[in-house]
Amino acid sequence: MPPQPRKAAGQPVLQYRKPTRERDYWVLDDVLPNVDEVRARCLARKDWTEGYPHRPETWPGLRAMPALTPGELMRVEALVRNATGAKKLWAETSAGGATVNHNCIQVVGKDECEPRPHTDSRALCRYAAVLYLNPDVPKDCGTSFYRQSLPGGVLGGNLVSAPHNNLAEALGTRFVPADSFTEDVRVPHRYNRLLLYSANLIHTATAYWGSTLTDKRMTAVFFWMA
Numbered sequence: 001m002p003p004q005p006r007k008a009a010g011q012p013v014l015q016y017r018k019p020t021r022e023r024d025y026w027v028l029d030d031v032l033p034n035v036d037e038v039r040a041r042c043l044a045r046k047d048w049t050e051g052y053p054h055r056p057e058t059w060p061g062l063r064a065m066p067a068l069t070p071g072e073l074m075r076v077e078a079l080v081r082n083a084t085g086a087k088k089l090w091a092e093t094s095a096g097g098a099t100v101n102h103n104c105i106q107v108v109g110k111d112e113c114e115p116r117p118h119t120d121s122r123a124l125c126r127y128a129a130v131l132y133l134n135p136d137v138p139k140d141c142g143t144s145f146y147r148q149s150l151p152g153g154v155l156g157g158n159l160v161s162a163p164h165n166n167l168a169e170a171l172g173t174r175f176v177p178a179d180s181f182t183e184d185v186r187v188p189h190r191y192n193r194l195l196l197y198s199a200n201l202i203h204t205a206t207a208y209w210g211s212t213l214t215d216k217r218m219t220a221v222f223f224w225m226a
Helices: 035-043 070-084 167-171
Strands: 025-028 062-064 104-108 127-132 143-148 181-187 194-198 203-205 217-224
Touching: 025 070, 025 181, 070 127, 070 194, 070 217, 143 194
Parallel strands: none
Antiparallel strands: 025 194, 062 104, 104 217, 127 194, 127 217, 143 181, 143 203
């Protein structure tokens, strides 16, 4: 969510649940046996869609779809079902036709974005995941879970629940001050690591890296209903 200079009065306080491994998030390493091939295939792509700062978009860097082949995606989804106990996973489409960029490659450099705490839409996914696809990105460019930081040093919650579908709905605005959230749990970046998590937890990329296609933070992102 874009930072804004003013503190909103009476910000709703969310429910808090400490992000706990194997309950709220799962860390799966060495996910793809052909990860180097996948990375090389991504670097060779010519079909990138440009975001900010290349074009006036709300999302940063470059994107392309699909990230993984059907066989590679089947392998990832089998691991996700095993970790979560979900019997079925699918990419959801809302009644209005809205979708998420499921199985999408994202490439974002250090000057293209800053951490932006958010949640994913409960209407479109129950689980989200990020697969790290650059072996040379520092470990502090992984993913962090955040919680609210309220006036007077009080800590608030981190969980969006019904009837709200995302953080903007829960807070009543898309625009919040830069100091509205504080980091709670950090999961380090590691090549070929899949970080899987409950999509209604506040989260963000911890940091971005690089200035060229080869050295920027490259990930594949996934959004599943279950």
